[in-house]
Amino acid sequence: MNSWNEGYFTDSTYTYGYYRELSPIFMRWCLLLKGIAAPEITEESCHCELGFGQGVSANIHAAATPGKFFGTDFNPAHAAGAKEMAEASGANAKFFEDSFEEFSKREDLPTFDSIGLHGIWSWISAENRRHIMEIARQHLKSGGMFYNSYNCLPGWAPASPLRELLVMYDRYSGKSGAAKGRVSDALKFVEEMLAAKPAYLNFAPNFAKIFEGLKKHNPDYLAHEYLNLDWDLMYFADVVEISQEAKLEFATSAAPVETIEKLNVTAQAMEFLKKIDNPIVKEQAKDYFINRQFRKDIFVRGARRITLAEQIDKILEMRYVLSTSVENVPLKFASTVGEIKLAENVYRPILEFLQEDNFRPKNFSEYLKRNPTQDQKTLMEVITLLVNGNYIMPCQSEAAVKLVKKSCERLNAHICERSKFEDAINFLASPLTGMGINANRFQQIFLLQYKNGDKTPDKLAESAWKIIFRQGQRLIRNGKIIESPEENLAHMKTLTETFLTKQLPLFKALLI
Ligand SMILES: C[S@@+](CC[C@H](N)C(=O)[O-])C[C@H]1O[C@@H](n2cnc3c(N)ncnc32)[C@H](O)[C@@H]1O
Structure with a gap:
């Protein structure tokens, strides 16, 4: 039995995922889209990722972002892997094997321009969440960015008993070691139970569907998601309240599409939401309309608004690059209000413009010069949706x-x-x-x-x-x-x- 892991599943290492939401450059772009100022990213900037797992995102961002990068993960195999990659890249990165508590007590940390954590908050204890807040309280600079993602209520409410079954079965099986066997034993137990038709299924009709979806995941992912001692579902409003401990203010979502309300909730919901003045109550109410299960929130330590004119100017002046060929960009996407079709006559010329000259990165002021009849509001929406789908990416300065x-x-x-x-x-x-x-x-x-x-x-x-x-x-x-x-x-x-x-x-x- 490990003692350093604080109930976190450490019998196998995590998957090699990459998450752009942890990128300081992406966080900054999302804030800009919402009209909020964020720190300039320069050689002097310092960034931090907490619980970096295999360190893929942390290393990509350390190598590709100017400035210094810090991070910690208490799993020694994760820390060793992340350090090896950092040595190979030669990036200005310092990765530690500290627990969040140890990291919060370090005296050799700088002031960070951004702190990010992905896939951590719901799977750790309340005490560890306090350590994370302490790190932000002590080390995030004024105006700094903070990214946090978590499983949320009310979306998870009907299926949370599923996780209880999996973790309970695993705990009492007395097994330890590799994820694969443990996960498949627990899944088999739930499968047989569902086949015996518990009355609960009548009250949570999606339960069986969620279980079917879950079975398709990689066992290491499932173990880290479901077999931890801690698994706390929270409402957005609760996370907002805890984040106030570090003077963090909710700013926007790391899913750009969420800035376009009509693509997230129905017209009827918009009518209702319009009547709510308080932004936190409004955002929380939206989670009910969307039945949201997972949130990707960007907070700032002191939000400073910029004018709409400055926001549009900055978004259009920035260069963008296609990350795939034009034929791979679908002109429709699934949204929470159904399938959205994108106007071919608007999108196609923009995509072709970006493809010109061997995909040379370009800014949209250039596009507007060539197409003076293109209205800016539509163009901003196009940019938002193309970045949202990761078909185009904002670029850094030369x-x-x-x-x-x-x-x-x-x-x-x-x-x-x-x-x-x-x-x-x-x-x-x-x-x-x-x-x-x-x-x-x-x-x-x-x-x-x-x-x-x-x-x-x-x-x-x-x-x-x-x-x-x-x-x-x-x-x-x-x-x-x-x-x-x-x-x-x-x-x-x-x-x-x-x-x-x-x-x-x-x-x-x-x-x-
Ligand atoms: C689900 S993984 C997510 C990894 C990475 N952020 C990603 O999304 O790929 C959670 C990570 O947090 C680390 N972790 C959990 N509790 C921790 C603690 N108290 N201190 C430091 N790291 C912790 C685990 O070792 C694991 O690598």
């Missing part, structure tokens, strides 16, 4: 890009090198945007080999095939393993052709 280019290059080389042997980190750092970008194992191997001089589809296919063949691995096509070396090589070549024509130009534009 000076910032220069500062972080080398560390991103080194981090990406390290991640790609690891991909030769394992399929773990599916992201690379873009010095242009300061954020991570999806890159699967093969794209990473191709990129590595391309940079090593294999520039044609044939050469790339040969060298990539050699790497996986040596490890006894084979390619999979349409769900089936390809057996013969010739067919593997031929399929690899089709992959390298797609890589060179579709993916590489985007990587180049993103300065990866």
Whole structure:
């Protein structure tokens, strides 16, 4: 039995996720979209991530954001992995193996411009939440940004007994060790119970559906989500109240679409919400209309409003880059009020503008000059939705890009090198945007080999095939393993052709 883990599940390590919401650059952009000033990000800035897990986000942001990066995670395997990546990138990063309590007592911490935590708040004790508030109280600068995500009520109310069943079964099974067996035993128990039709199902008709969705997740994720001693669901208003301990004020959501009310709640709900003056009561009421289960909140320590004119000016003057080709951007998306169709005649020209000159990053003032009839309000909505879907990304200044280019290059080389042997980190750092970008194992191997001089589809296919063949691995096509070396090589070549024509130009534009 571990004693350092305070009831947190540590029998297996966490998944290698990346979350742009933890990026200081993204937090800043979300605040700007809401008309709130945020600290400039410079070489002097300091940022911090609490509970960084495998450290993918922390390392990508440390490498791709100017300034210093700090972070802690009390799991020694997580801390060791994060430190190894930081050494490889050479970023100005200091990662610790402290618990939140230990970190809150450190005397060698600077004042942070931003503090972020993702997937932590609901899964730790009240005492640990107080330690986090203490870290923010002592170390977040005036005007600083604070990102927190959590499972919330009322959305989770009907399904929370599901988690109780899973954790209760696991606790009394007396088992410890790897997540996989424990998770599957607990899932089997619930499955059999649901088949026996408990009366509870009549009151929570979604229970079985939620359970089906949950079964599809990776066991390590499920263990960290459900098998911790602590799992506290909170209302938004409660989190707001606790956050006041560190003088934090709710500013906006890290989901940009939430700034467009009509895409989140019905017209009838908007009529009702209009009558509420208090912003906290209004935001809390929205969670009932949306039946929200998870919140991604950005707080600030002292919100300073900027004028609408300044806000629009800053959003339009910033450069943006496509993160995918135009044909991959769906002109519809699922929202909480149903499917939203995007006007092709508005979106298509904007996307094509961004694709011009090999995806060269561009600002929207340039677009408005060329298209003087385009109204600004619609353009702001288009930018909001495209950033929301991560189809376009805001870019850093050219000076910032220069500062972080080398560390991103080194981090990406390290991640790609690891991909030769394992399929773990599916992201690379873009010095242009300061954020991570999806890159699967093969794209990473191709990129590595391309940079090593294999520039044609044939050469790339040969060298990539050699790497996986040596490890006894084979390619999979349409769900089936390809057996013969010739067919593997031929399929690899089709992959390298797609890589060179579709993916590489985007990587180049993103300065990866
Ligand atoms: C669900 S994981 C999320 C990791 C990462 N933020 C992500 O989203 O990929 C939670 C992390 O918090 C760390 N953690 C939990 N309690 C902690 C504590 N009291 N002090 C420091 N780290 C803690 C765990 O080790 C784990 O890596």
